[in-house]
Amino acid sequence: MKFIDEYRDAASARRYAAALAELVTKPWTLMEVCGGQTHAIVRYGIDELLPAGLTLVHGPGCPVCVTPLELIEKALQIASTDGVIFCSFGDMLRVPGLDRDLLSVKATGGDVRIVYSPMDALKIARANPDRRVVFFAVGFETTAPANAMAVHQAKREGVSNFFLLVSHVLVPPAIEAILSSPNNRVQGFLAAGHVCTVMGYTEYEPIAARYHIPIVVTGFEPLDILQGIMMCVKQLEEGRADVENQYTRAVRREGNRPAQELIREVFEIGPRRWRGIGEIPASGLRLTAPYAPFDAESRFGLAGQVVEEPAECQSGLILQGILKPNECAAFGTRCTPEHPLGATMVSSEGACAAYFRYRRD
Amino acid sequence: MTPDTEIHASCPLPIADYPHVMMAHGGGGRLMQQLIEKVFVASFDNPLLATRHDSAVFEAGTCRLAFTTDSYVVKPLFFPGGDIGTLSVNGTVNDLAMSGARPLYLSAGFIIEEGFPTESLWRIAQSMRHAAERAGVRIVTGDTKVVDRGKGDGIFVNTAGIGVIEHSLVIAPASVRPGDAILLSGDIGRHGIAVMAAREGIAFETAIESDCAPLGGLVKHLLDAGMEIHCLRDLTRGGLASALVEIAQTSRLSIRIDESALPVNEQVQGACELLGFDPLYVANEGRMVCFLPRAQAAAALQLMRSVSPGEGAVLIGGVKDSPSGRVTMTTRIGVDRVVDMQSGEQLPRIC
Numbered sequence: 217m218k219f220i221d222e223y224r225d226a227a228s229a230r231r232y233a234a235a236l237a238e239l240v241t242k243p244w245t246l247m248e249v250c251g252g253q254t255h256a257i258v259r260y261g262i263d264e265l266l267p268a269g270l271t272l273v274h275g276p277g278c279p280v281c282v283t284p285l286e287l288i289e290k291a292l293q294i295a296s297t298d299g300v301i302f303c304s305f306g307d308m309l310r311v312p313g314l315d316r317d318l319l320s321v322k323a324t325g326g327d328v329r330i331v332y333s334p335m336d337a338l339k340i341a342r343a344n345p346d347r348r349v350v351f352f353a354v355g356f357e358t359t360a361p362a363n364a365m366a367v368h369q370a371k372r373e374g375v376s377n378f379f380l381l382v383s384h385v386l387v388p389p390a391i392e393a394i395l396s397s398p399n400n401r402v403q404g405f406l407a408a409g410h411v412c413t414v415m416g417y418t419e420y421e422p423i424a425a426r427y428h429i430p431i432v433v434t435g436f437e438p439l440d441i442l443q444g445i446m447m448c449v450k451q452l453e454e455g456r457a458d459v460e461n462q463y464t465r466a467v468r469r470e471g472n473r474p475a476q477e478l479i480r481e482v483f484e485i486g487p488r489r490w491r492g493i494g495e496i497p498a499s500g501l502r503l504t505a506p507y508a509p510f511d512a513e514s515r516f517g518l519a520g521q522v523v524e525e526p527a528e529c530q531s532g533l534i535l536q537g538i539l540k541p542n543e544c545a546a547f548g549t550r551c552t553p554e555h556p557l558g559a560t561m562v563s564s565e566g567a568c569a570a571y572f573r574y575r576r577d
Numbered sequence: 578m579t580p581d582t583e584i585h586a587s588c589p590l591p592i593a594d595y596p597h598v599m600m601a602h603g604g605g606g607r608l609m610q611q612l613i614e615k616v617f618v619a620s621f622d623n624p625l626l627a628t629r630h631d632s633a634v635f636e637a638g639t640c641r642l643a644f645t646t647d648s649y650v651v652k653p654l655f656f657p658g659g660d661i662g663t664l665s666v667n668g669t670v671n672d673l674a675m676s677g678a679r680p681l682y683l684s685a686g687f688i689i690e691e692g693f694p695t696e697s698l699w700r701i702a703q704s705m706r707h708a709a710e711r712a713g714v715r716i717v718t719g720d721t722k723v724v725d726r727g728k729g730d731g732i733f734v735n736t737a738g739i740g741v742i743e744h745s746l747v748i749a750p751a752s753v754r755p756g757d758a759i760l761l762s763g764d765i766g767r768h769g770i771a772v773m774a775a776r777e778g779i780a781f782e783t784a785i786e787s788d789c790a791p792l793g794g795l796v797k798h799l800l801d802a803g804m805e806i807h808c809l810r811d812l813t814r815g816g817l818a819s820a821l822v823e824i825a826q827t828s829r830l831s832i833r834i835d836e837s838a839l840p841v842n843e844q845v846q847g848a849c850e851l852l853g854f855d856p857l858y859v860a861n862e863g864r865m866v867c868f869l870p871r872a873q874a875a876a877a878l879q880l881m882r883s884v885s886p887g888e889g890a891v892l893i894g895g896v897k898d899s900p901s902g903r904v905t906m907t908t909r910i911g912v913d914r915v916v917d918m919q920s921g922e923q924l925p926r927i928c
Contacts, residue, residue, distance in 0.1 A: 217846045226837070229910035261912025306924025307853075310601075323597040332777065332852075332925055438910045553920035554608060564853055564926040574914045 223437030224260070232442035233265040236449060243269035244452050245401050246445060247394070247537045249387060250408035251278030251565025252436050258570040260438045270449065273401070273537030276390045276490065277408050279355040280307050280563035281535060283383045284489040286523040288313040288559075291381055294350050294516050295321045295328050301344060303337035304352040306330045310553075310562040314523065334366035334380075341370070341378035350512045353380040358410045360384055360501060361475035364482035367503070367510045379512035382502055385488055387411050388419045389499035395427045399538050404448040406434040406441070409463035414479075416471025420459045428457040435463040482507050491559060492525060492532025529558035534567055541571040548572060606815055606858075606919035610823075629827055630749050631672040631811065634742065643678035645669060646737035654697065654731055656775040658767070658786030661734055662704030664862060667791045669738040670712040671811040674793040675865065677748035677800060678740030680712060685736050686720040690729035701732065712791035714738065744800055750827035752807040757896040758874035759832065760867045762795060762881055763788065763889035764840040765817050769860035770848045785844045790863030790886040798884050799867070804877050808868040812861040815919055819858065820866060821904045822918045832904045834894030834916070853926035858919045871895065 248254055254274040257263050263272050276282055292313045295302035302318070309318040309328065322328040327347075331337050334351050341349035353363040363380065370378040387408060394400055407420060412433045420431045430451035434444030444462040451458060461467055481504070488500025503511050513519045525532075528546055533539035541547055541560070551557040553572060560566035601608045618626060625633040632645030649665040659667075666683065673680040685705065689698065709716055716736075746752075767788040774785060792811055799806060808828075810820045817839070825832045841849075841856045849856050863886050869877055874892055881887035894906075904916040 217843050217850075220846070220850065224909040226909060226911040259914065260908045260910050261914050262910065264912045265910070305926065307926045309924060319599050319601065320597065323599045330925065332779070554611070562920075564924070573917045 223439045228439055229265060229442060232446060236446055237267040239449055239453060240267050240270055241453060244403050244449060245271045245273060246404045246448055247273045247275045247402040248406040249275040249277040253441060254567050255565060255570045256436055256441060258574045262438055262441055274567040275537060276535040278563050278565035280311055281559040281566050282385055282490040283354055284491045285525055286521055287383045289523050290518045291352055292321055294512060295326045299347050301327045301329060301340055301347050301349045303329050303331045307564045308352055308354060311559045312556050334363045338366045338370055338378055341375050345377060348377050350379045350381055354383045356385055356387055356411050357415045360479045361414060364478045367482055367507055379510050379515050381512040384501035386499050388423060389496050391423055393496045394536050402537055404430045404452055406444045407431050409433055409435040409467060412467045414472050414475050416469050417459050424457050424459050430457050431459045433461045433463050433467050492535055531558040531560040534560055541568040608920060628749055631675040634676050641742040643673050643676040643740045643742060645672040647672060648735040650733050651772060652730060653775050656772050656787060657784045658771055659789035660701060660704050662701035663708045663789050665734040665736045666705050666708035666712060667789055667862060669736040670714055671792045673738050673740035674796045675809040675811050677746055678742045680714045680738055680740040680793050682717045683714050683736050683738045684718045685716050688722050688724060688729055688733040690724055690731055691726040693731055712793055746806060748806050748809055750808050750824045753824060753828040753830055753868050753896055754807060755830060755896055755898045756871055757807055757868045758871040758892055759894045760878060761891055761893045762865045762887045764842045765861055765864060766841055766845040766856035766859035768862040770845045788861055788863035792865050795881060795884055795887045798880055799877060802880050804869055804873055806867060806869050809865055811865045814860050816858040816860060818916050819918050825904050826902045829901045831897040831900050835907045836909050838891055838893045840889055840891055854923050858923055
């Protein structure tokens, strides 16, 4: 397939691997931020091509995985409410709450629907004026413009039965949280290409300077990732700490300005809890005052609830790159896709799910 | 009620985990396998069921017969490349063909929701008639039930089929041998994407048509030419990956395939890229894998390519002794990885 096959070419991958082996003089640890990159790495076996001593650890960039348990519980409560149509992207449906998931709510009569875009949820709201329609607005900066657009249109059209359950998180504060941790072992980052398509990469420049760490905006195909690794290692070997852009076919330094303006109109930055990690200041988005009537949490009287995480799930350490999925004692035994302890085992971008599916030994 | 009927064996499913049946229990993945093992195999256990093949094969007088059944609950009922009628004939015909049987007779049961348009019912019946003619089978018995409005999804169709085995081969996972070659009869993932696109209203530049087709002719062509087929499996829910994992587990052998050998139509690939699906797990309705001695692979490929729907047949891999029960795939960039069964249904991702 054109524009895909070129980036999955075995001969080029081997050439990158050989070049990396030449380049590396000491051990380095890099983190790919995005769960989509983690899956590509494990699915294609990219890490097995890397020279010894060059380690990839997997980052927090799986929106499903970092959505806090209390928000999953709120989603379950709302979805079980009579008269509600609860709309979500598919991969939130299997994420375990305390004792059930959205699929079980659906199985016991809840009207839970998979949509492909928040605009579809808005369409459902228009078609069902006597029902309350809630969209689970999960994601990083990548999905924020579309979610902002849906609620922006709802306001303009006066659709009063459409609500967002917002769980939006931001990448740069998470990178800073990882770098500030005393246990940090990450020496270079592959930043998430799709997030930067929207936001650009100026936000990463002060982080690279402050922590003296190279950050390379990277795409999602095998050769993108290998090239991103190459650029990052080259900086490390040369003692540089710059922000560089591997994903030039999609990302500009300033990003997508109209999308950013829409995000700023609908959302404002606030503190947010990350599942397994805890609260990170200024790391999430919430609806601005003019859009408050569309906030499902306050509309359903759920604001302020706190739920504690079960102790056995180590996903917090995995999401910070401190632990690898197969180093967790519960991996593949007490924690499987059928009986997950945490979201990292069921999300299509979760690191534990990737290891379970592609690398059992 | 007699005391006997009050004695129930306790349900072996961990009730705490799944007190209700979920959609994923019907998705063709590991959850469905568990449900079948723990409820149905546990209840009905017998040697014929234990072969875990697409149809049961048994002797009746001097004949060897194959017998199978399947229910069809597709939404939408009509989709590019077919409808529930063509599916219900081809699916059952294919299950028979996978035992190396020549399909003969089908039954058809209809559960129809009150208010269902008779015009649609007529269209479905005509599709079944055409599909049966194409597959060389006759629909010889049937049943009709109507349920209250809201208690069915338009129409559900069940078919059962019977076929005769006219050769001495035992075509089943247990016959797979180390050294076997694995042939795939054509490109994968069409049916799943065609149905999903029709259901969800996702438009592509050109419509993706389901691959829905009978495989009996293809199998007969191979058998008539004297190919020593060890195992056949049509790819349905759960896709190529689930079929191979099941065969690896049942035969306790190791299957290795090459990702770059797998044919995927460009539109299907595009849809999968967009939705975060892996074509390995997407449903098919007119594709099969064939295991046979490597020495016959080239001849068998040529035979398959000479008849519809085998024009796109390819060699995708082979069988080894170990690691037992495992499927591995050489990825596009040349690294080996495990291919696992899908847990439940594939769900479209966030970004």
